[in-house]
Amino acid sequence: MTDTTTRGLIPLPLPAARALLLAGGIATAASAFLAWTWTSEFPGDLTISGYPGGLQWLTFIAGILSTLFALAAYGIRGLSGLIPARNNAPLVLTALGAFGVTWYTIVSIAAELGGLANLEPGGWVAAIASLLPVIGAFALPEPRTASAKENLKAYLAKPDGIPPAQPLSPWLERAIITIATIVGLAVFTYGIDTEYGELFVGFLIVVVFGVWALHTAGLNDRFSRIVARNRSFTLAMGFAAAIAFPFTQSNDHYANIGVNILIFGTVALGLNIVVGLAGLLDLGYVAFLGVGAYTAALVSGSEFSRFSGVHFPFWAAAITGAAASLVFGVLIGAPTLRLRGDYLAIVTLGFGEIFRISVNNMDGQSGPDLTNGPNGIPAIPDLNLLGFNLGQAHDVAGFTLGRFANYYLLMVLIMAIVVLVYTRAADSRIGRSWIAIREDETAATAMGINGFRVKLVAFALGATLAGLAGTVSAHVTYSVVPTPYQFAGSTPPNSAFLLAAVVLGGMGTVAGPILGAALLYLLPEKLVFLQDKSLLAFGIALILLMRFRPEGIIANRRNQLEFHETGQLDIPEQTTLSGEPAAVTKAGA
Amino acid sequence: MNTLPQQLANGLLLGSMYGLIAIGYTMVYGIVQLINFAHGEIFMTGAFGAFTVYFYLLPDGTSMAIAVPLMLIGGGIVAILIAVGAERFAYRPLRGAPRLAPLITAIGLSLALQEVVRNFYPHADRAVAFPGLDGTHDIGSVTIKDADIFLVVAAIVCMSALAFFVRKSRTGRAMQATAQDPDTAQLMGIDTNRIIVIAFAIGGFFAAVAAVAYGLKYGSIDYRMGFLMGLKAFTAAVLGGIGNIYGAMLGGLVLGVAETLASAYIDDIPGMHLFGGGSWKDVWAFCLLIIVLLVRPQGLLGERVADRA
Numbered sequence: 059m060t061d062t063t064t065r066g067l068i069p070l071p072l073p074a075a076r077a078l079l080l081a082g083g084i085a086t087a088a089s090a091f092l093a094w095t096w097t098s099e100f101p102g103d104l105t106i107s108g109y110p111g112g113l114q115w116l117t118f119i120a121g122i123l124s125t126l127f128a129l130a131a132y133g134i135r136g137l138s139g140l141i142p143a144r145n146n147a148p149l150v151l152t153a154l155g156a157f158g159v160t161w162y163t164i165v166s167i168a169a170e171l172g173g174l175a176n177l178e179p180g181g182w183v184a185a186i187a188s189l190l191p192v193i194g195a196f197a198l199p200e201p202r203t204a205s206a207k208e209n210l211k212a213y214l215a216k217p218d219g220i221p222p223a224q225p226l227s228p229w230l231e232r233a234i235i236t237i238a239t240i241v242g243l244a245v246f247t248y249g250i251d252t253e254y255g256e257l258f259v260g261f262l263i264v265v266v267f268g269v270w271a272l273h274t275a276g277l278n279d280r281f282s283r284i285v286a287r288n289r290s291f292t293l294a295m296g297f298a299a300a301i302a303f304p305f306t307q308s309n310d311h312y313a314n315i316g317v318n319i320l321i322f323g324t325v326a327l328g329l330n331i332v333v334g335l336a337g338l339l340d341l342g343y344v345a346f347l348g349v350g351a352y353t354a355a356l357v358s359g360s361e362f363s364r365f366s367g368v369h370f371p372f373w374a375a376a377i378t379g380a381a382a383s384l385v386f387g388v389l390i391g392a393p394t395l396r397l398r399g400d401y402l403a404i405v406t407l408g409f410g411e412i413f414r415i416s417v418n419n420m421d422g423q424s425g426p427d428l429t430n431g432p433n434g435i436p437a438i439p440d441l442n443l444l445g446f447n448l449g450q451a452h453d454v455a456g457f458t459l460g461r462f463a464n465y466y467l468l469m470v471l472i473m474a475i476v477v478l479v480y481t482r483a484a485d486s487r488i489g490r491s492w493i494a495i496r497e498d499e500t501a502a503t504a505m506g507i508n509g510f511r512v513k514l515v516a517f518a519l520g521a522t523l524a525g526l527a528g529t530v531s532a533h534v535t536y537s538v539v540p541t542p543y544q545f546a547g548s549t550p551p552n553s554a555f556l557l558a559a560v561v562l563g564g565m566g567t568v569a570g571p572i573l574g575a576a577l578l579y580l581l582p583e584k585l586v587f588l589q590d591k592s593l594l595a596f597g598i599a600l601i602l603l604m605r606f607r608p609e610g611i612i613a614n615r616r617n618q619l620e621f622h623e624t625g626q627l628d629i630p631e632q633t634t635l636s637g638e639p640a641a642v643t644k645a646g647a
Numbered sequence: 648m649n650t651l652p653q654q655l656a657n658g659l660l661l662g663s664m665y666g667l668i669a670i671g672y673t674m675v676y677g678i679v680q681l682i683n684f685a686h687g688e689i690f691m692t693g694a695f696g697a698f699t700v701y702f703y704l705l706p707d708g709t710s711m712a713i714a715v716p717l718m719l720i721g722g723g724i725v726a727i728l729i730a731v732g733a734e735r736f737a738y739r740p741l742r743g744a745p746r747l748a749p750l751i752t753a754i755g756l757s758l759a760l761q762e763v764v765r766n767f768y769p770h771a772d773r774a775v776a777f778p779g780l781d782g783t784h785d786i787g788s789v790t791i792k793d794a795d796i797f798l799v800v801a802a803i804v805c806m807s808a809l810a811f812f813v814r815k816s817r818t819g820r821a822m823q824a825t826a827q828d829p830d831t832a833q834l835m836g837i838d839t840n841r842i843i844v845i846a847f848a849i850g851g852f853f854a855a856v857a858a859v860a861y862g863l864k865y866g867s868i869d870y871r872m873g874f875l876m877g878l879k880a881f882t883a884a885v886l887g888g889i890g891n892i893y894g895a896m897l898g899g900l901v902l903g904v905a906e907t908l909a910s911a912y913i914d915d916i917p918g919m920h921l922f923g924g925g926s927w928k929d930v931w932a933f934c935l936l937i938i939v940l941l942v943r944p945q946g947l948l949g950e951r952v953a954d955r956a
Contacts, residue, residue: 339750393941400682401940403750404881408933411878415930424926497745545874546758554758561751594762600755601737604748621745 066197067209075197079128079149082190086156087121089187090114092180095167100176101254104167107180113163116260117184120156123268124191127152127275143220143276146198150213151274153191155267159260160188166256220276223283231284235292238281243299247306249580250315258584293477300470310460315583317462319576320469321531322551324476326559326571328523333557334565334614335484336516337496338395339403341545342410344553346521348543349386350379350528352417355435355538356428362435364428372441376529383525384518391517396510402517410545410553417540434539441533443468448533465534472530476523477568483519492516493566493616546593550579558596561603564610573611654911655904656789660864662903663802667857668880669887669895670809671730671850677826677890678846681738684753686854687877688760689730693855694777694868695768696725701778711780715797715859722855729760730851731844739840757874765870774869777862794863801856806896809849813892818845826890875929879906882936888949897947906932 066075094104094114102112110118127148130140141148164185168174200212226234245265252258272278285292300320307313325347332340357378359369370378386409394405421431429435440449440461448464459467483489491512494502503509532538541547546554555578563574582592603610608621671686700721705714737756741749764771780793813819824832825842833839861876862868879902887898910928913919922930939946 333747337745337747339747341754390937393937397940397944400680400746400750401885401944403684404682404878404885405933405937405940407878408882408936411875412930412933415926419926425922496747546761554754557751557754565747591762591766593758594766597755597758597760597762601752601759604744604752604755605737605740608744608748621748 064199064201066199067213068193068197070194070197072197072199075194076128076131078194078197079131079153079191080125082153082187082192082194083121083125083128083156085121085187085190086160086184087118087125089160089180089184090118090121092183093178094163094181094184095171095176096178097171097176100167100171101256104163104181105178112257113159113260116257116264117156117160117163117188120152120159120264120268121188123271124149124152124156127271128191140277141275142223142280143217143274145215145217145274146195146200147214147216147274148271149191149198150195151267151271153195155264155271157188157192158263158267160184162260162263163256214274216274216276220279223280226284228288231288232291234281234284235288235295239292239295239299243302243306247303250312250319251307252584255585255587258580297470297474300473301467304459304463304466305454305457307463310462313460313462313466315580317466317469317534318550319572319579320466320473321527321534322556322559322575322579323572324469324473324527325524325551326556326563326575327473327476327480327568328520328527329556330560330565330567330571331480331483331492331523332516332520333560334567334571335489335496336492336513338513338517339400340406340517340520341403341553341557342390342406342408342413343520343524343556344543344545344551345406345410345413346383346387346524347528347531347551348413348417348538348540349383350525351532351538351543352429352435352528353379353382353525354529354532355438358438358532360435360438362430362437369439372443372529376526379529379532380522380525383528384522387518387521388514391514391521395513395517407545410543414540414544417543429540432540434537436537438533438536438538441465441468462534465530469530469534472527473572476527479519479523480568488512488515548589548593554593554596558600560610561600561608562610564612564614566614566616567610567612570610570612570614650788652787652789654907656791656795658904658907659900660791660795660798660903661907662883662900663798663896664857664860664864664899665876665880665883665902666896666899667802667805667853667860668876669884669899670805670853670892671847672881672884673887673889673892673895674822674846674850675843676884677892678822678829678843679738679742681749682753682881683733683738683847683850684750684877685733685756685760686730686850687873687875687880688757689726689733689851689873690854690858690861690876690880691868691870691873692729692760692764693722693726693851694858694862694872695722695764695771695775696855697722697859697862698775698777698868699725711778714778715780715863718859719856722859723852726851726855726858727848728851730847730854734844734847739843757877761870761873768870771870774867777866777868779866780863781866792864794860797863798860801860802896805853805856809853809892818842822846879929879932882932885936885946886939888946891946891948894946894948901947902932902935905935 070078090110091108091114093107096105098105102114104111104114126137127140130137131149164177164181167176167181196213198213200209202209249258249261249265252261303316304313307316325343329340329343332338332343354375356363356365357368357370357375360366390405390409391402394402416425417429418431419425420428421433423431440447442448446452448468449461451458451460452464453459484492491502491507494505494507495509495512499509542549542551544552546552556575559574559578560571561574562577563572564570578592578596582589588595668686668690671689672683675681675683675686697718700718701714704721705717733756737752738749741752780797782793783790784793784796813822821832821837822842822845824835824837825839829839832842858868861872880899883898883902884895885898886902887894887896906928909931910925913922913927913931
């Protein structure tokens, strides 16, 4: 170690650091097979030697990941492809992931059972074993600067120039996408099926650090290149995975979570057209969902509906609900969209209030008799599609699909429609006008874009899609009541929830709002202590996200550049005919 | 009781409260073109600040003549601290960012402030009883409460002081210059950051005055009170012409009167008998906002076209 500018934070020779990483990773994975505590009072039963339970599986997986990356850093043939970026960050992150999940488990055992005495020797072994790779990781050499913050950042950094991958055969690329989809489905299913809060927290720790490690290793970049070459295949695989989800569920409760995630994800995607593409802040979006839901409930044939004799078939109800939302969207949008965007925010907020007050009052006492006031419209009959009653369980190919699984599959169809509308609109002439308007309205108008008309189309389209999703959600929940359709409330989907989902996931992307909605729905669902504080968390998250990562988890590249004002937007991105960004711009810019 | 003069008086009283809150929106908007959605929550924290002074700091049985000024100071300090803190730590780092960013921050701040009060202020998950000033006076056929007198006096004093400050003082003229053109103002040696902080602070203090008046008038406060009041006050600011401080007061008065008259008399219109009463009054206020934006988007006193980019 003669070079003083590149050395580890912890003074250890490089071979020792690597050996610590490898040995620690293996030891962590192995320690999952020991007994960590003496009583099965801690959920997951961590008492049996030789058979891991609950959180121990997560420690095992994190240990294996850490080991794999440590081996790849040794340059073992066949594994070196794991770190195309040739950096230390994936090692640090997987080590931290394994450490995080193990210590989280140990600390929660001690905290919940009352003291460290409840740990078996195996627990201590795991704690020490998972600490070793962390020490090793921070002993890896990195360039040193004067500031401690920069030194730490260097351990998590992803280098800019990642050497391009060798071209793979199309079949191999598709096989990689298929495997990635299956792994993704397995991870997602595991997350939804977690039975207790501790397991979900552990799951989140492993997933966050794992994905982050893959990202810094440069694997995400490689994978998105492959996806860019096989776009329709990936989309098909994505929907195949979405359809496969209910077949993996034995319990309809989890299918219920799935259908809720799909509903909120679809609505968030609709909001993303308005917020993410056109840059219009719509704070009353959930009211359009409510309009769709109430319309569908009124024509559903429920005996509590004002028009109880009317029973539309589903396609007619869906069109009616979407059309009603469209009418309201145009009514609200037409006067306000001529003005600056800020007015739209406040008028939509006002519209949300008008909707809430109206549905609460229209009970025949303090207003016209239409919505039954706070009681809502209960007893909405189940849908019947092509002679297929969605309310009953059906056996398909040996699997039993319950009520929620049926609706889940219907929602997959609706979401496919919304994704299709979203991507086709975003790539069209009007989608480009939306982005132009979002980035500079004056310049866009000067280029001949009719700002008002284009914005109205975005706003109305968003409203229509929300109305469409609302028609299904009315049937899924049996009844429509006013509470979910307000600006901020404890039950999703309120407008604050949807906005937070879009911003957290990533404005202007397809996957972002769906991921955001899934996360924001699952977190309070799994972590009971968060339920009361979820709105507080949304608020703080919005402030922090805008301050530190306005582009969200999944960044839209154009958004990212605009938010961070790097000046790179001025340089036209060089693309080849296949739509693959040329490597030169990245390194050169 | 429900005579036209009484309704007009009620409307004007409600309107002066809207006007006081609207000042905060309109001053901030005039200078940095930002809708501070969290202003309604600053109003709410002002109410809780005043309540804290009354309930936790003052000895029991303090005369209201002493308590009210101290509550004004307490509420004012809390509201100003939160308003200035929001500017410093949430909005200032985003100056120059795309327009959407500060708007989303403002929404987040509004949610966070509500939830902080609900979760961490003792017993704030329900309505909190605020000391009221309930003595009544009859002037002709109109009955008003002591709290109403406080509100009217406070509104007149605040507005006159603000008008004097903006027109005559050095800082006030610097404020006008910054509102007209921040870059040029900065070149002329004006510390625009300081001006912005002062605008937030004045808005926060006026909101706290309105909050004390609200508590004294209605006798109870709760963590959600800022949402609707903020929305209405913003409507008032738009109605009067956003960016114009006289417009904010005028807009507040017009909105207050319109809302009160609508809830009192709209059910006399044939076919509208089901839309009367207090439960629909907010709907009429927002309909008024939409109509104003349709017919006269620059507001009653606004000179500038509202869609200046």
